[in-house]
Structures are given as structure tokens and as C-alpha cells.
Amino acid sequence: MPSPLIELRHIKKYFAGVKALDDVSLTIQPGEIHCLAGENGSGKSTIIKIISGVYEPTEGEILFSGVPARGLTPISAISHGVQVIFQDFSLFGNLTVSENLALSSELSSGRHLVNWKHVRDVARQAVESLNVKLDLDAELGTLPTSGQQLVAIARALMSNPRLLIMDEPTTALTRREVEVLFRLVRELQGRGIAILFVSHKMREMLEISEQITVLRNGRVVGSGPREQWDELSITRAMIGHDPSAETYHWQPPAEPMPPRMELKGVSLAGGYSDISFALQPGEIVGLSGLLGSGRTELAMTLFGMCPSYSGTIRIDGQDVRLANVQEAIAHGVAYVPEDRLHEGLFLTQSIDHNLLACSYARLARSGLIDFAEAGRQADGMVREMQIVAPSGDRPVMQLSGGNQQRVVIGRWLMSDARLLVLNGPTVGVDVGSKAGIHAKIRELVRRSHIAVLMISDDVPELVQNCSRIVLMHRGGLVDDFPTADVTESAVADKLKALT
Amino acid sequence: MSALLKRSETVIFLVLLAAVIITGLLNPAAWQLSNIFSLLRANVITGIMALGVLVVMISGGIDISVPYFAMAAMYVTILGMLKTDYAGIFLPFVVSTAIGLALGGLNAFFVHTVRMIPMIVTLGTGTMVRGFLLGVIGTSNINRDQMPGQLIDFASTALVKMQAPDGSTIELSAMVLIYVALALVVHFILAHTMIGRGLYAMGGDREAARRAGFNVRRITWFAYCLSGALAGFAGLLYVSMSWLANPRDLAGTEMDLLAAVVLGGASIFGGRGSVLGTMLGVFMLVLVNNSLIILHVSTTWQRVAVGLIVITACAVTAWRDRRAAAA
Numbered sequence: 001m002p003s004p005l006i007e008l009r010h011i012k013k014y015f016a017g018v019k020a021l022d023d024v025s026l027t028i029q030p031g032e033i034h035c036l037a038g039e040n041g042s043g044k045s046t047i048i049k050i051i052s053g054v055y056e057p058t059e060g061e062i063l064f065s066g067v068p069a070r071g072l073t074p075i076s077a078i079s080h081g082v083q084v085i086f087q088d089f090s091l092f093g094n095l096t097v098s099e100n101l102a103l104s105s106e107l108s109s110g111r112h113l114v115n116w117k118h119v120r121d122v123a124r125q126a127v128e129s130l131n132v133k134l135d136l137d138a139e140l141g142t143l144p145t146s147g148q149q150l151v152a153i154a155r156a157l158m159s160n161p162r163l164l165i166m167d168e169p170t171t172a173l174t175r176r177e178v179e180v181l182f183r184l185v186r187e188l189q190g191r192g193i194a195i196l197f198v199s200h201k202m203r204e205m206l207e208i209s210e211q212i213t214v215l216r217n218g219r220v221v222g223s224g225p226r227e228q229w230d231e232l233s234i235t236r237a238m239i240g241h242d243p244s245a246e247t248y249h250w251q252p253p254a255e256p257m258p259p260r261m262e263l264k265g266v267s268l269a270g271g272y273s274d275i276s277f278a279l280q281p282g283e284i285v286g287l288s289g290l291l292g293s294g295r296t297e298l299a300m301t302l303f304g305m306c307p308s309y310s311g312t313i314r315i316d317g318q319d320v321r322l323a324n325v326q327e328a329i330a331h332g333v334a335y336v337p338e339d340r341l342h343e344g345l346f347l348t349q350s351i352d353h354n355l356l357a358c359s360y361a362r363l364a365r366s367g368l369i370d371f372a373e374a375g376r377q378a379d380g381m382v383r384e385m386q387i388v389a390p391s392g393d394r395p396v397m398q399l400s401g402g403n404q405q406r407v408v409i410g411r412w413l414m415s416d417a418r419l420l421v422l423n424g425p426t427v428g429v430d431v432g433s434k435a436g437i438h439a440k441i442r443e444l445v446r447r448s449h450i451a452v453l454m455i456s457d458d459v460p461e462l463v464q465n466c467s468r469i470v471l472m473h474r475g476g477l478v479d480d481f482p483t484a485d486v487t488e489s490a491v492a493d494k495l496k497a498l499t
Numbered sequence: 500m501s502a503l504l505k506r507s508e509t510v511i512f513l514v515l516l517a518a519v520i521i522t523g524l525l526n527p528a529a530w531q532l533s534n535i536f537s538l539l540r541a542n543v544i545t546g547i548m549a550l551g552v553l554v555v556m557i558s559g560g561i562d563i564s565v566p567y568f569a570m571a572a573m574y575v576t577i578l579g580m581l582k583t584d585y586a587g588i589f590l591p592f593v594v595s596t597a598i599g600l601a602l603g604g605l606n607a608f609f610v611h612t613v614r615m616i617p618m619i620v621t622l623g624t625g626t627m628v629r630g631f632l633l634g635v636i637g638t639s640n641i642n643r644d645q646m647p648g649q650l651i652d653f654a655s656t657a658l659v660k661m662q663a664p665d666g667s668t669i670e671l672s673a674m675v676l677i678y679v680a681l682a683l684v685v686h687f688i689l690a691h692t693m694i695g696r697g698l699y700a701m702g703g704d705r706e707a708a709r710r711a712g713f714n715v716r717r718i719t720w721f722a723y724c725l726s727g728a729l730a731g732f733a734g735l736l737y738v739s740m741s742w743l744a745n746p747r748d749l750a751g752t753e754m755d756l757l758a759a760v761v762l763g764g765a766s767i768f769g770g771r772g773s774v775l776g777t778m779l780g781v782f783m784l785v786l787v788n789n790s791l792i793i794l795h796v797s798t799t800w801q802r803v804a805v806g807l808i809v810i811t812a813c814a815v816t817a818w819r820d821r822r823a824a825a826a
Contacts, residue, residue, distance in 0.1 A: 054710075075712055090707035092700050094770035103700065107693060107712045114691050 003066030005030045005162055005194050006051065006082075011060035013046055013218075020046045021057070022218045028163060028194050028211075033185065035197045035209035039238055043218040044198050048165055051196075052084045053077035078108065081162030087171060089152040093141030098123030100140050101155050108159070126154040130184070146177040153184065157193075164188065165196040170204055182208050200238075202231045216240055248442050249484065250283045250467035253449060257281050258317030260451035261302070261419050266311030271297030272475040275311075279419065281449040284442070286466035286483075288456060290498055294475040295455055296338075299421050302453070303335035304328030315419065329358065331419075334412030336405075338424040338455075344408045345396050352378040352392040354407050358415040377414060385410040385440060405437060413444060423455045438465050459492045473498045507764025511779045518783065522790040529793055533669045536659075538782075538789055540672040544740070545755060546781040547678055547733040549763075550685045551726030552756045553777045557689070558722040559702035559769030560610060560617035564602070564625030565756055566749035568727050569734030571632045572598035574746045576735055578637065580647050588653045595735035596728045602628060603727020604720065611719040625753070632746050641744035654739035674740060681729070686774035694721055702769030751802075758805055759784045762812040784808065 004027045013021040021043045028034050038044045049055040051062070053072040062069050064080045072080075091100050102119040120136065127134050132150050140148060149169065156164055166185075170178045185195055185208060199205050205212060206226065213223040214237040222237040259278040267273040272294030279285055289295045301309045304322040313320055315331050322328045328335075337344050346354055355378045356363070363374050378392050385406040389399060396407055405425065412420060425441070426434040442465060445452055456462050462469055463483050471479035471494060479494060523530040548565050555562040576595040585591065602624065609620040643651075657670035689695040697718045700708040709715050738744040763780030765772025787808065791801045 074710065078712070084710075086710070088707075090704070090710045092703035092707060092770070094703035094766075095696075095699060099696070103696065104711050106696075112693055114693060114696055116691075 002030070003063075004028060005032075005065065006080075007063040007066075008047070008051070009061050009063065011047075011050060011057045011062070013043075013050065013055060014058045020218050021050070024060075024215070024218070024220055026213055026220065026223070028196060030162065031189055031192045031194055032211055033189055033195045033197060033209045034211040034213065035199060035205040036213055036215065037199060037202075037205055037234060037238060038215035039200060042215040042238070044215060045167065046218075047215070048084060048167055048196075048198060051077065051163075051165065052082055075108070078104075078159055078161075081160070082165065083156035083159060083161035083163070084165040085149070085152045085156055085167065085169065087167045087169075089148050091140055091148055091152055091155075093139070095140060096136065097127075097134055097138050097140055097143070097151055098136040100151055101126045101136075101158065104155060105158050122158065126158050129157065130154050146173055146180070149173070149181070157188070161193060163194045163196060165198065167198045168200075169197070170199065170201065178204065202234055205229075205234065206231070214238055248284055248465050248467055250280065251446075253281055257449070259314070260316060260449075262312075262314040264312040264314070266298075266301070266309055266313060268294075268297055268301055268306050268309045271301070271306065271309075272472065275472075275477050277470055277477065277480060279451040279453060281451055282445055283468065284445055284452040284454055284466045286454050286456060286462035286469040287472065288459075288462060288469065288495060289472035289478075290495075292474075293472040293498075295472045296423065298472070299335065299423050299453070299455055302328065302333055302419070302421050304333070329415070332417050333419045333421065334358075334415060334417035335421045336408050336412060336423060336425060338427060345404060347397040348395050350393045351382065351387065351389055351396055351399070351407055354396050355381050355392075355411050355414060358411055362416065381410045381414050384413075386436060402434070402437065406440070409437065409441070418450050420450055420452045421455070422452060425454060425456065426458065426461060434461075441465065457495075459488050459495065463488050463491055471495070471498070508773060508776045508779060511763060511776060511783065515779055515783050515786070518786055518790075522786065522793070525790075526793050529790065532661075533663060533667075534789075534793075536669060536671045538785060539675050540740075541785045541789065542778075542781050543672070543674045543678040544733050544737045545752070545759060545785060546778060547681055547729050547736070548752075549756045549759045549777050549781050550682060550774065551729035553760045553763070553765055553772050553774065554685065554689070554698060555617070555722045555726045556760055556765050556767065557702045557769060557772045558698045558718060559705060560719070560722060561757075561767070562606065562617070562621045562723065562726045563753040563757070564606060564621040564628065565726060565730040566752045567625040567629040567632075568599050568602045569730040569737065570746050570749055571602065571628045571636075571734075572596070572731035573734030573738050574632060574636060574744060577641055577647070577738065577744045580650075581641070581645065585647070586649055588649050591647075591650065592732060592735055596732040599731020599734065600724050600728035603724040603730070606727065607720040607723035610723065611716050629750065636746070638746060640746075641738075643742045646738070646742055646744060650735070650739040651742055654736065672740070674736060677736070681732075682774050682778055685725075688725075689774060694718060698722060699770055702766075702771070704770075754809060755784055755805055758809040758812065762808060767813055767817070780812075 006028045008024060008026040011021055011024045024043070024047065026047070036044050036047065046055065050057050053074045053076060056072070062072060069076070069080060098120050101123040105122055106114060106119065123136050127136065130150065130153065134147065134150060140151060143151070169181060173181065189195060197205070197209055206229065210226055211224070212226055212229050212234065214221050214234060216238060221240070260281050262278040264276050266275045275298060287295050297306060300306050302322065304325045304327050307323045313322060320331050322331070322333070346357070352375065356374050359374070359377065360369055363370050382389065382392055387399070387403050387406050387410070389403065396404055399407065409425070426437055438461070441452060444450065454462065454466055463486070466483055468480065468482050469491065470477060528534060548569060552562050552565055572595040575598055576591050579585070579594065580591055605624050606621055609615045609624070610617050654674060656673040658673040658676060659671040661669050663669050689698065694717070697708065697713040700711065700713055701715055701718050705715060737749070759780040760772065760777050761767055761780070762783055763772065763776030763778070765776065784805065787804055788801050791804060
């Protein structure tokens, strides 16, 4: 049997003492489509960077066609036939398509001068070999994502790679563009090029790959031909346990209380119309629907960001007018945005500052901030949310995605919020943290009778945590059902039926 | 045609043309050959320094230390010449250029190795070098009588010499040739060498440039050292042309350089810019200053005009970049 194209043997990688990869072995045969699956933070990108020579493994060895490669650098990895298409393509938006295509080959030729005719010829050949149409003189930044991806693929192919690594190639593509991409990938395979396809999308993995290797917390937890896998077994391998079947049951409070929030015929031009539903104290209600269904606009209305809405909103039995964010906060509404990095956190500031950001007014009743009390409360919340950090004065950007999300949620819990609107609460959070965040939310809801509106596309997340799910479609409320008696697949079918 | 119209060089050329016509209409003296020659001469120093700023800006950095490096390199060189009674021309320029280059290396060290923000680095090194120059090297002006004569003779070389109708001599300084030659060299580097394309690549996306195999350390060092070297050269040429070596001179002109480069279509965020654009930008700036003088506008108001130009040009390019990013 010929030696494999590339073989990783017992690779370990530490970053400042933190284990990113623990004894990873991986074999890729020539011309194979191999899928590397795993949650965020499972070590997928570290493996890519080790194969492509960006990182040096702490321990272990890499073999190309059976020959050990020592001190791999990005350049020597390329000469071994490794090409990586990063998620952001690593292209230059300010240069033309032809220059983007020809740069690497010009560089590796070791020339000091640019031969522009050569650049154009090289670029034309590269594009022709892919059988696609691209304007070579266009500035790259003016192309759509799928066009830029074609340029990235064409560029990678120019060095006649034997292994093409694609990092989450389908993230920004439409379904049709994904099909075009897959057709291209199979064609490349026909030319004998092996593809390492990095993804966390179950369906795409099963569609395209021949071998699937699953990583969890820096370890290989399963590897084998595609036939051995199905969606459930991949999920199980990725998260380490069966997807939980436990659901949250809402207990009505002992003495009757008015609904935490009640919407009556609320409409927003261009967003949604005639929305009516109520959230009881201690209830977690899921809100789902396709992008553009109006769900995000509804969430933003509740947080005072869409003041032009019409209809009645009642909080704790009182009519309110949510004309701006300050007013929404004053009425006890808290909003955790989807894009927490840009909308929710001050990345360079400390954990404590981030936690306290909405509590300073409460802590400064006399006009001056009581820092001793603020520190005590922040420490308490760090403990309560189980945020893993050496101390509260570390900047938030040093935390993992899961811990960052705990900081955002913790901030709102400190601000006496009574209605928590969570938009994609665990998007981009690894599975371990996800379960922890869910448990925390449920515990807090049970204890303090706040109400939660959880916006999510993640069906298991909705079914496990919510006592009720509300579906929106094209700006209208189309369904409202309790989760006690539905299965995850029934909810998934309801969502699919919306298209 | 539309591609030509979209180029920022074309736009600035048209604006320049309009400015020339307007100033000429306001004051016909502006169109006299003597004034045009002196305008061209006034491009030389700002232009050479702006070329360095352009290179750094394309790479994604910024260099505001240029005028201070120019004065330091110049002053040390002149003092050395006076001490040793040196009579040549070539070597002093080499020395001044080398001092500038070394100072540029200082910028590169802080920017690349220490990974500091270029704005802070060059603000710091510029201020530091100026302070060191005035505090340690000296503060006294070296005037016409003490200046090495051969430098003045060299800088007075005329390319064209003719008799005006009123009998006065009109001449075009040969230093314009040096400027044009340096501009051609920088253009060649930017457009036809790998390190030049590396500057654009790095300015467009530093991480992507590194991944593509560019040596970003070398490119960073190249940009700041070239900028420093051009500054050192321009410094000595400046005092040779103005017959006065004043270590306090040119302070504050970093704003003019930035103005010219940004006006010439370079992006303050890196990755865009051309020598032709910068040359047009420099000409535009010199023309504005010159017109304001001819129109008897005081120098303080000229600073207002320069500040306005920087803000307007930056706003236009920022808008252009944002639109490109949105597309």
C-alpha cells in the first residue's frame, strides 16, 4: 500500500501551558475528501495551522508521503503540496483578480521584479483551468463572496497542490453556491487532489466527504469512512454525550402575578405586524423563524431600539412606551445581542468592568461609585456564572467564547433585569459552555422569576430550555406551542415548513 | 474611459487643472513662466519627502517623523562638513541619506519588532530626534556665509535659463530633475518589484500577505528605511536650495506631507496610492500655498487651508474605501 499523503503522529500543541491539541493522529490518503469535524475550540484550526506550517507542534511528527518533515514553515508546507483556503480567503481586496492569482507564484519564483505580462498569463491560465469566468482586471473587493472564493481556489491550485485544506468554505455561501463548490471539489478530487474539508455542518460533511474525523477538546474522538457515520453519531462524538432530552418545565408562581410582559397587536413598519403574546414570570419562551421573519426587529423593539412601533406593550401589568434603550432598561428589559463581540462587550476592558457596565447607575446612588461594593458584586457574579479566569481584572478578549457569553449574560443579571431577551445565546460557543450557560439561565429563571425570550435557530436548544416556542414568519406570528409534548424533529419540521 | 475617470489620479488632475485656471484668472501673474518655474522648484523638497510618506502609507503605516529626520540628518551632515572642511557634494548626500535611513530603521524596529502603532512610534521618534538635535547637537542657524559653498552651487544648477522680457533671468532649477528621477525610482519599486507589490499586499491585509509568503518584516523595514532615507536626502537638498541650515526648520510640515499623499489618492488605511497621484497631490498643495501668497493671504490662514485639505481628502478617500468595502 502506498504511504499516505500526509500523516500526523501523536501531535501535541500547547499555548502558554494550555493544551490545544492532545495526541492527535490523522492520516490523509492521496485524492481523498476528508472531513475534519468539531465544535468551535475543538482544535480544528490548530491542526490546519500545524499542517500548513504556521504553528510548530510541541510534540509529535508530521510525515509527507512517509517522510518526516522537520521544522515545517508556511513556505516549506507549500512545497510539500499543502494549500489552505482560509475562511477569510487571505486575498487582497485592494489588488486586481489577476494579481491576487499570480502573487504567490511570482513570490515563490524568487524573482525581485514583477513581469506584468506573466502575471496576466498566469492568471488567465489559472482561471481557465477552473472552467469559470472571472474578470481578471476587476479589483477583487468588488466581487461577491463566491467569486472571491473561486479566486482563492484558483490561486491555491496554481502551485499544483496535493492537499487542499478548506476552512469552513460554505459559511457565507447560498445553497446553490454550495452545490457549485461541491461539484468543483469533486472535480479536483478527480485530478488526484486530496481535500481536507473543515466544517461543523453535519449535512454538508455527510454529503461530500469520504472520511470523517471528529475532534473534541483537542483530541480525536472518532475517525472512519463516511458510511460509519450519521448525524447522530457525529453529534455524539462532537459533544461527548447524547443530545440531552431533558426539557424545562415552567411552574406557575404560587401566588398569581401579572405577566412579566404582554404584547397586544404590536406592529412595526417593515418589520412585523400584529404580534400578540405574553411571557409569564419564570417562563422561558423560544422565538424562532427564518432570517427576515421579523424576530430580530421584535427583539430590538423590546429593547427600545425601534421606537416607531405601534400597539400595546405591558410590563408587569403596566403600559409602557419603549422609546429608547434607557427606558427599556429602566423597565427591566435586558438584551444580549447576537454579535456579542461588536455589540455586547468592551473587549479590551476587564471582566469586572464589563459585568458592571449596566450597574454603575445603581451603584452610584449618591453620585459617586461605591467601588468596594462594585468589586464585591462583580466577584460574586464571576463565581455565580462560573467564569473561568484568574481574576476579574483580565480583559474580556482573553476569555473563550463561552466565558465571554457568560460575561454578557452576567452583566444583565446584575442589573436587576426582569425580562431577558437573548438573541442567539450560544452562537459560536463550544458545547461544554453551552450546557453550562443553559443550566445557568434555567436556574436563574427558576429562582428569580425573571422571564426569558430566547431567540435561536438551534432546535435542540429551544426544545431543551423553553417551555413554549413561538414561531414568526414574514413578520407575523404563525405558531405558539408548548414544548412538553413535541419532539425536536417535529419542531425542525415546523421550521422547515416555513420556507 | 470610465475606468480612466474612476482613477483618483484623473480626478486630482482635473481638480488641479481647475485650480490652475482659477488662480490664473484671479491673478494672471500666476501663469507667468517665472512663477511656474518657481512652483515646480517648490515641489522638489515636499515631493521627495512625500514619496517616503507614500511608501509607508501604502504599507498600512504612517510616518510623521519625516521632517524631523530630514532636519537632523541635514544638520549633523552640515556640521560634519564644516568641522572637516569637506569640499565634496556626493559624500554629504550619502551621509545625510544614511542618517535618515538609520533613523527610519528606528521606526521600523518599534513598528515591527515591538509591534507599536506607527502613528505613536513616528510621533515619538520625530519628537525625540528633534529634541535630541536641539538639545545635544545644536540650535544655531548656519547661514549663507557659513554654508558649504559647493552645496549651494550644486543646488543652484539651472536646467533652463532664459531672459525675461523685463531683462531679469528666469531659470528652472535642475533639482526638479532629481525629484522626477527619485519619483521614477519609487514608481518602479512600487509597480514593478516584488517588494513594491508586497507593500500593497501588506497594506491591504497584513495577515494575508504573511500567509502568501511575503516577508512582512522585510517589507516594514524597507518602507520605513526608504522613507527615512528620502527624508535625509531631502533635508540636505532643502538647505542647499534655501542657503540656510536651521535645525528648527520644517517643523509641522508633516501635515503638508500627509495632505499631499492623501490628496493624491492614497488610503490612510493602507493598500492604495500611487507616485503619480502623490506628485499631483504635492503640486496641488504647493499651488494652494503659492496662490494664497499671491493673493496676499497670511501664512496662518495657509495652515487653515492645508488642514482643510487634509480633512477633505481623508473624508473623500474614507468614503471611497467604505463604498468599496460595502460592494
